[in-house]
Amino acid sequence: MSNLSHAEAAAVFNKDEARVDWHDETLWFVRSKRDRAAQSIPEWEGLREAASQIKNHVLSNMHDLLTQFEQKAIANGIMVHWAADAAEHNAIIRQILADNKVNQLVKSKSMLTEECHLNEYLKEHGVDVIDSDLGERIVQMRGEAPSHIVLPAIHLKRGDVGDTFHKHLGTDAGATDPQYLTEAARQHLRDTFLTRKVALTGVNFAIAETGGFVVCTNEGNADMGVHLADVHIACMGFEKVIPRAEHLGVFLRLLARSATGQPITTFSSHFHKPRKGQQMHLVIVDNGRSRQLGRADFRNSLKCIRCAACFNTCPVYRRSGGHSYHTAIAGPIGSILAPNLDMRQNVDLPFASTLCGSCSNVCPVKIDIHEQLYKWRQVLMQEGHGPTAKTLAMKTMASVLESPRLYRMAGKVGRGVLRFAPVVAENGLNPWYTHREMPEPPAESFRDWYINNKQ
Amino acid sequence: MTSRDTILAAIRANQPDRLPLPEQFTFETTYPDLAAQFAEVLAFVGGQAVNVPDYAAIATYLRQTYADVLSIGTTIPELADVADLDLTLITVPHDLVGLNLAIIGGQLGVAENAAIWVDEQHIPSHFRAMPMITQYLAIIIREVDLVSNMHEAYRRIDVAATGFGTFISGPSKTADIEQSLVIGAHGARGLTVFILKE
Numbered sequence: 263m264s265n266l267s268h269a270e271a272a273a274v275f276n277k278d279e280a281r282v283d284w285h286d287e288t289l290w291f292v293r294s295k296r297d298r299a300a301q302s303i304p305e306w307e308g309l310r311e312a313a314s315q316i317k318n319h320v321l322s323n324m325h326d327l328l329t330q331f332e333q334k335a336i337a338n339g340i341m342v343h344w345a346a347d348a349a350e351h352n353a354i355i356r357q358i359l360a361d362n363k364v365n366q367l368v369k370s371k372s373m374l375t376e377e378c379h380l381n382e383y384l385k386e387h388g389v390d391v392i393d394s395d396l397g398e399r400i401v402q403m404r405g406e407a408p409s410h411i412v413l414p415a416i417h418l419k420r421g422d423v424g425d426t427f428h429k430h431l432g433t434d435a436g437a438t439d440p441q442y443l444t445e446a447a448r449q450h451l452r453d454t455f456l457t458r459k460v461a462l463t464g465v466n467f468a469i470a471e472t473g474g475f476v477v478c479t480n481e482g483n484a485d486m487g488v489h490l491a492d493v494h495i496a497c498m499g500f501e502k503v504i505p506r507a508e509h510l511g512v513f514l515r516l517l518a519r520s521a522t523g524q525p526i527t528t529f530s531s532h533f534h535k536p537r538k539g540q541q542m543h544l545v546i547v548d549n550g551r552s553r554q555l556g557r558a559d560f561r562n563s564l565k566c567i568r569c570a571a572c573f574n575t576c577p578v579y580r581r582s583g584g585h586s587y588h589t590a591i592a593g594p595i596g597s598i599l600a601p602n603l604d605m606r607q608n609v610d611l612p613f614a615s616t617l618c619g620s621c622s623n624v625c626p627v628k629i630d631i632h633e634q635l636y637k638w639r640q641v642l643m644q645e646g647h648g649p650t651a652k653t654l655a656m657k658t659m660a661s662v663l664e665s666p667r668l669y670r671m672a673g674k675v676g677r678g679v680l681r682f683a684p685v686v687a688e689n690g691l692n693p694w695y696t697h698r699e700m701p702e703p704p705a706e707s708f709r710d711w712y713i714n715n716k717q
Numbered sequence: 718m719t720s721r722d723t724i725l726a727a728i729r730a731n732q733p734d735r736l737p738l739p740e741q742f743t744f745e746t747t748y749p750d751l752a753a754q755f756a757e758v759l760a761f762v763g764g765q766a767v768n769v770p771d772y773a774a775i776a777t778y779l780r781q782t783y784a785d786v787l788s789i790g791t792t793i794p795e796l797a798d799v800a801d802l803d804l805t806l807i808t809v810p811h812d813l814v815g816l817n818l819a820i821i822g823g824q825l826g827v828a829e830n831a832a833i834w835v836d837e838q839h840i841p842s843h844f845r846a847m848p849m850i851t852q853y854l855a856i857i858i859r860e861v862d863l864v865s866n867m868h869e870a871y872r873r874i875d876v877a878a879t880g881f882g883t884f885i886s887g888p889s890k891t892a893d894i895e896q897s898l899v900i901g902a903h904g905a906r907g908l909t910v911f912i913l914k915e
């Protein structure tokens with residue numbers, strides 16, 4: 263991950279204006295597909311409310327749901343492991359590989375393993391890891407991280423993929439046809455699926471009532487991996503648990519529609535028991551989640567079902583790119599999860615937002631994302647993590663917002679400054695200026711207008 | 718303390734006061750014609766629905782469509798004549814790799830999203846890979862087993878009845894290269910669903 267702040271990395275991303283425009287438009291297209299899918303369901307808002315309430319219940323009943331889930335999963339023949347942090351998660355997986363005398367792993371999409379930096383860890387310990395989701399395979403070959411949790415290679419154009427495949431898979435130089443390139447990856451990964459003894463997947467939902475778990479993909483790569491492997495390892499953050507199978511009706515109706523506008527993913531696979539002769543391991547991970555559960559203002563972030571609708575709609579994400587967020591999960595939700603993991607490292611992320619609230623409007627589980635971004639700003643400033651220039655302005659802003667009288671004065675002075683001395687606003691002392699276009703100042707504030715027009 | 722106990726203790730200490738589950742979380746959907754709705758959505762996700770009166774019509778259709786294709790396997794006794802592979806001879810899933818067409822049954826189909834529930838009552842446990850590893854896939858469902866939406870589907874199925882079950886909606890696909898849709902990512906390159914009227 264880069265050491266650049268979000269704003270600095272975004273400035274680099276913005277150098278190629280045509281590409282930024284393309285990125286912006288492509289994600290907006292995905293967002294509009296989501297809108298069409300949502301509008302086709304008359305009870306959409308009822309579904310969101312139900313999903314939100316089920317997840318609120320889950321957060322409040324987490325202990326009992328997890329113990330129930332564990333008990334049922336063990337009864338089903340699944341081996342359950344618990345990992346307090348990323349290091350323990352990685353060590354458990356390495357141990358399972360060692361126990362089976364295997365040093366190769368095929369992996370389908372799991373943002374949790376990205377969060378834990380599993381690939382780097384296993385590589386250091388001599389394990390060859392192949393990501394099988396096409397987008398993830400592309401970025402893996404390029405030595406990059408996914409830039410989006412649902413569309414990992416959305417920052418790349420077909421020419422980039424063509425070059426990468428020419429280098430790594432021997433496709434024709436200059437070939438850019440997606441059909442041809444996908445076919446090359448299909449052949450390459452078929453060989454991988456057929457020869458790997460251990461396959462790892464993520465988990466979309468874990469069912470407490472039955473002790474099983476659900477994995478959703480469009481490509482079929484999770485299924486191809488595990489059904490051909492002797493050992494299936496599934497990794498989940500503990501917040502993935504839901505009470506009953508019938509609740510999946512709510513979540514599966516929302517997930518793909520929110521993500522890509524599809525009515526459902528191609529495969530929604532429910533695993534309850536290993537196939538005969540197979541081992542099935544499940545690793546349940548905390549890694550800061552129990553701490554987040556204790557933060558009343560931020561615990562709702564654990565309701566996330568990783569659909570990425572908040573990414574696709576976010577004007578900042580669309581124009582800054584996923585890598586600017588320097589964290590496994592980018593976008594608005596990543597910006598409220600990351601400070602919990604490391605405040606100092608991720609202090610810039612809650613500021614990578616206009617607080618427009620579009621994220622909260624599309625979120626299928628009704629997380630108050632933009633409000634949490636705002637609250638993180640307060641927490642980070644109070645705890646002294648603010649970057650210095652920003653701290654000064656933010657402190658002023660905080661005291662201004664606290665006092666209605668000062669707020670009115672500042673408004674008047676602000677409007678004067680903008681109209682008569684634009685150079686002051688642009689002089690680099692205002693940290694907001696580099697992030698956004700300054701608005702055309704209204705000649706009269708709403709409050710002045712209201713007082714003048716009240717009679 | 719083990720990590721398990723530490724994690725569970727932290728969760729117990731930090732979880733908020735108990736909130737109830739919602740009373741309403743299922744919704745009714747009505748379509749004038751379930752089969753037509755299913756077919757329309759299936760076409761949208763890249764598959765194809767064929768209405769048939771009986772198994773003989775399925776056999777005729779498959780013989781015409783896959784006239785020169787070898788390595789056809791089925792788990793449906795009524796269609797054994799269409800297949801040239803004897804699946805009982807295959808004991809490891811890897812040996813399914815040469816499969817060109819797999820013909821299997823499904824328990825129910827969902828009109829809102831063209832998903833079909835397939836579990837180990839339709840494919841044996843060691844053939845879990847069959848719907849994905851095959852080049853082309855055909856699934857047979859009865860028209861009376863069409864339901865309107867996912868709530869109804871979950872009322873009808875028991876997810877834990879067998880060790881594995883999956884909802885399949887259309888052929889496998891990806892749009893990971895510049896958002897261009899490509900059918901046939903890792904799984905089947907085509908899906909035909911026969912809707913059996915009887």
Ligand code: SF4
Pocket residue numbers: 520565566567568569570571572573595621624625626627628629631
């Ligand atoms: S926060 Fe909401 S919108 Fe964003 S990824 Fe999670 S569930 Fe989707």
